[in-house]
Amino acid sequence: MMPPRPPAGVWPGLSLLAAALCAALLAVVIAGGNEPLAIDSALHEWALAHRTPGWDDAFTLVSETGTRLPATVGAMIAGALAAGRHWWLGAVAGGAALLLAQLLRYGLVVTIDRPRPPEADWVTQVNNPALPSGHATTSALVAIGLAAALWPRCRRRLTRALAVGLPALWATAIGLSRVYLGVHWPTDVLAGWLLAITLTTALLPLTPRLHSPPPTPT
Template sequence: MIAQPHRRLPLRMLTAALFLVGLVGLAALTTLTALVLARDGRPFGVDSALHNWVLTHRHPALDRFGVDLAVTGTGAPAYAIAALAGALATGTRRWWWRGALVGMTALALAELLRISLATAIARPRPPRADWLAYASGHAFPSGHTTTSALLAIGLSAALLRRSHRPPTRAAAVLGPALWAVAVGVDRVYLGVHWPTDVLAGWLLAALIGCALLTQLGALTRALSSSPVAWWPTRRWRPRPEPSGDRDA
């Protein structure tokens, strides 16, 4: 009875940490958005400087790699990673598909939020002549960056549930994180985003992740532990009549 509060302490600490990180992310994203709107979407000095530096330091081998890397951060590959993260989070072979549905649904809702924000801000992209790959929609925040960062958060959380040794736990965090950072930097290298678009994508992903990570984790655990309650597999049958003599 006395040890029960101590078992809940790590969860409370995690919730508090996520709240603080989310609060900082919200403040930073709000400030950056206000600055972008105040400039009518025009790039900052650091945006132009880094963009021009990239244009003068491109290499054909990196160009091809950058185009291929961008494919992993959107569309079918992104939803496949979201499904994988959700399936791993369930921790069961039988009901993995429920976690996969949760992962894909969560990503779709996050994408809807990002697209709505980007449409409202309507920041133009860098000049079309500087692009190495086609891009659609508005620039702020970067869609590839937001998606890959969210996937990295979800995949790391799912892998950590299955990792117990320090090396594997470190790999579960570093692997997805490095991939997400590479996708974000790649958007600047390809010339389709300003650096502050990428920064906004990371901030938005951090904010969404902090707000939903614990809830999604609880949902996937609930779906794997009580499958009948979530998706009935038996036909409905009338309740039996109570036993005994009705005329008594």
């Protein structure tokens, strides 16, 4: 059975909703002088209170998969799967799209210039301002791209659930790791997720292959 296709207007509508929520969050943070919100402080303190050496190592390892080479490879795989026969062009496009999205994110980071949590709370060393989180944005971009590329190839409910669920769990773990490691406020991560949803859902309608049915087995 072919996977159901989303209605034509779902992607633009979702993109606009995510963009509006992201803009509202950024406005609240900026209006507050870039200070942490109440929910930021509460969750940051909770994470500090529940640290253990084992979890420190685990979350550091998880966090490392959400940037640089692992994320770039993931984006290229998503592009290759989406492109099908012209997989190599898709791989290049996937890597280029991730780079362009990161340049946009970096422009926001520098413009907003939100300070990170106190350095004494960091488990790992970082640089640049905090909002939006680079790891959260990157991993969400890759996760959504992989899920969208895999979905048309899946005929069974279980494989469709795995195609969406596994990338989503990975991106969620990356975002949570940044809060646990003390290098981001929770709203930094939320802004990164919303930015990634905005960008990916705006581009998905431009990729016809993602909406075509899977090949008939021979």
